[in-house]
Amino acid sequence: MAIRKLTASQPELARVREGVITGYLFKIIRESIPRTQDELAEDLGVDKSTVQGWESGRRPLPATKAGNLIAIRRRLLRLGASANLVQLMHTSMDADFILGVLLAEPTTGRLAGDHPLAGWVLNRDTTHMLAWAMSGILPGSVAANTDTPSARRGPVAVAPLLGQPEREQVFASLRHAAELAERAGDDGALLRRQARYLCGYDRTPDATTWLARAQRPRKAPAGWSPQWAEDRSLAASLARRGDPEQLLDFIARSLGDDASEAANLNYWAHWVGVDTRPQSDDSFMARQTPGWDAAALLRNFTDRLARAFEYTDLYAHSVWALLSARPGLLSADRALACDLAASVGQLLDGDAISPQSRRELQAVHYGLRLSGVSTDRP
Known part of the structure; x- marks a missing residue:
């Protein structure tokens, strides 16, 4: 229309x-x-x-x-x-x-x-x-x-x-769309997921209440499913609003098996533009043969690892998962490995990551050392 x-x-x-x-x-x-x-x-x-x-x-x-x-x-x-x-x-x-x-x-x-x-x-x-x-x-x-864009004098918009x-x-339209999608069941999964995520940009108190109602207590899905994708997006949206608990729970409970780890990396590749193929639904996340550049995705993770504070734990886990699946990446690009070592060291020296993220980054740190990359920190 x-x-x-x-x-x-x-x-x-x-x-x-x-x-x-x-x-x-x-x-x-x-x-x-x-x-x-x-x-x-x-x-x-x-x-x-x-x-x-x-x-x-x-x-x-x-x-x-x-x-x-x-x-x-x-x-x-x-x-x-x-x-x-x-x-x-x-x-x-x-x-x-x-x-x-x-x-x-x-x-x-x-x-x-x-x-x-x-x-x-x-x-x-x-x-x-x-x-x-x-x-x-x-x-x-x-x-x-x-x-x-610099500030301007007068009534000139800067955004x-x-x-x-x-x-x-x-935001009213987005909420209505999410409610329509809720009634559509699995057929509305993509609309529901994306409408709720965009509602996360609404900073009003009633938006927080509305998003909280979307946190339905349910068993964490095993592997990829439309529900898994919804849970990931909702957890990320809440983390961006300053509530990291659901994202930490998602990492601990809904990541770990081969299918969910592949889905997480496939979605990252699409999200950041490493995989430029258009997607009409979320089923591409379940793809077992990625078809995207793993080194380019690792570069993106490395550049944002220590500065995407609301998503640091998800970045940390994703780096660990990518290197677990593709350990040869550390030796393929020495400059990238050195940059990753600096970002990992910065996070390990601080206290802003979860215990699980610390364990995973320590494993990455050890892998960097085995690859001959200097991980000495001042």
Whole structure:
């Protein structure tokens, strides 16, 4: 169902800026070249009002004809824009599509299977683009390719942050989607999982209560299952909100056998973009032949191990599991092994990890020593 058809039946939401995320990213790209709005309009052969409309979301870039959008992206590259930022426009448009549906979605009338979160597994970049609009937090993929937008004088936004009424609508739509999915049983597992995870960006007290109700006491599933995937996402969402207990329990009770360890690593590879294949449901997690670059995943873990504080224990376990399955990684890339040794040493010297994580990182530390990597710590 098209976004415009949904908004057409909801006059009070007709002013929703359907391209707000892409528009703000476009502004960052323009400023990084750098160009003023007047200058870029001349470069692209459009009016200044068109550039202003793109950046504000009043004239959504995602609604631009495909051929024109390709030409715009190529022109930005020729003007000196970061190729990584231009590439992220695909991701931001995906996020804008989902956001537009959430903002225009009535609370009745949509089947769980028709929801955009029901047939496409989000990765980290798309999720963080959505979070940019819901919380104002700059995505790491954007921050890595430009300076963080500086504060400006006057009423100029420094993020594509939605207004309070729009944020309330987004989270109400997500909760409704999760409830629809609950009634759909296993067929609603992906929608339920992803809607609940995104609700974790709602910082209001009632959101905490709502998420807590999703913590149903039940036996931990053995190996991968849709329930396993839901439990993992809910535990991660709660950890991001400052409640690590369910994540620690998930690591202790729902990881350890071959199937669950493979599922955890497969999901990580998809989430961080090491595995770029699109997925329409969560069953890819059960794949026993990964098809992704294990060294690239270890590099990602290493870069974030000592600084992703809310997920440190899950990162620590995942590093241990990956090296248990692929011990040759330590000798294949000496620079990576040395960086991993530094991150592991930093965590072992502190007291921010669980006893299980400490045991697992000590095993990694020992493996590094056996591989000839210096693990001496000052």
